[in-house]
Amino acid sequence: MSQDLQKIEDTIKESSLWEKTKELLNLHFDFTKDISISVKDVLVVITIIFITTLILRLVLRVLTKKLPEDDKGKFNVVFGYFRWLIYLVILLITLNGLGVNVTAVFAASAALMIGIGLALQTLFQDIISGVFILIDQSVHVGDIIEIDGKVGRVEEIKLRTTRAVTITNKVLIIPNHLYLENSLYNWTQNGTTTREIVSVGVAYGSDVQLVRKLLIQAASSHPNVLPEPEVVVLFDNFGESSLDFKVIFTLSDSFTANMPKSDIRYEIDRLFREHNVTIPFPQRDIHIIGQTKDK
Structure with a gap:
């Protein structure tokens, strides 16, 4: 009998505790006439924010998995700004789902975001582009x-x-x-070496095999030209005033390519003069047809 009474007393105590807990969870805090939040709402919001934090950490880990350490730091700064924006949106959506009247807050936030977006449109574009550069490693x-x-x-x-x-x-x-x-x-995404071109025209009637030999010699003799891939000469076109050739060679540093290309042009000119190969200039034949009148 005493055990039954003890069970009844425990049940009453548990029921009383549950009622007090429910009362505590349903306790409301009125911030304004339209905004009232209960303790239960606060716990739900905290839970949602916690879950959102875990998801954002997972997303950040996936996005920065292949980034160098220096780029990870830059990306984390930008991601931090967007994270707070995501928290704000999640908070408002959660409160709205709990029945809290956040229409005024939504309207004010939307107006504020539109104003900031228009004022800082170019800045946002720069930052977003910078994030893309860090993620896809294009540069x-x-x-x-x-x-x-x-x-x-x-x-x-x-x-x-x-x-x-x-x-x-x-x-x-x-x-x-x-x-x-x-x-x-x-220029260097496929490697630091690049193929460069020097174009030259020679007079019609020139020995094209000799021209090919001299062009290869001029390019191969330069110390900055790599032996592999080998120098190639293309017979590019029959031009209006010349036979057009291209000599193609490989440099290890294309950023300073102008100097080796200039040196190769000097050498081409020297070799052509030495072997009597003429570099022509544009020529035009003008035929004047005149008429005489009898007086």
Whole structure:
């Protein structure tokens, strides 16, 4: 009998505890006339934020898995800004799902985001482009790139801009959003070596086999030209005033290609003079047809 009474008392205590817990969970805090939040709502929000944090960490780990350590730091900074934005959106959606009237907050947030977006549109484009560069690794420090007709060696990649040094040793600051608007040529993505071309024309009637031999000699003798792949000469075209040739060779540093190409042109001119090969200039034959009138 005493055991039954003890069980009844325990049940009453548990029921009382549950009722008190329910009362505590349903306790509301009124911030404004339209916004009232209960303790249960707060616990739900905390749980949702915790789950969101775990998902964001997983996403961050996946996105930065193949990034170098330096780029991971840059990406984490940008991801941190977007993370707070995601938290804000999740918070508002969760509160709205719990029945909290957040219409006014949604309206104010939307208006604020639109205003900020319009004011900082280019900045956001630069940052987003910088994130894309870090993720897909399309450009690295040391790469030689050409964009919008400008060529430079990349010295630093930031979230908003890419800094490169031109052949004339000028600093080229490229806003990252230009990568979205223009075609980017990465001269060295396939390797540091590049194939370069020097074009030349010779007079009609020249010994084309001799010309080929001299062009190969001029390019191969330069110390900066790599032996492999071998130098190639193309008979490019029968031009209006000349037989057009291209000599193709490989350099280890295309950024300074102008100097070796200039040296090779000097050597071509010397060899052509030595072997009496003529580089013609454009010529035009003018025929004048005159009429005489009898007086």
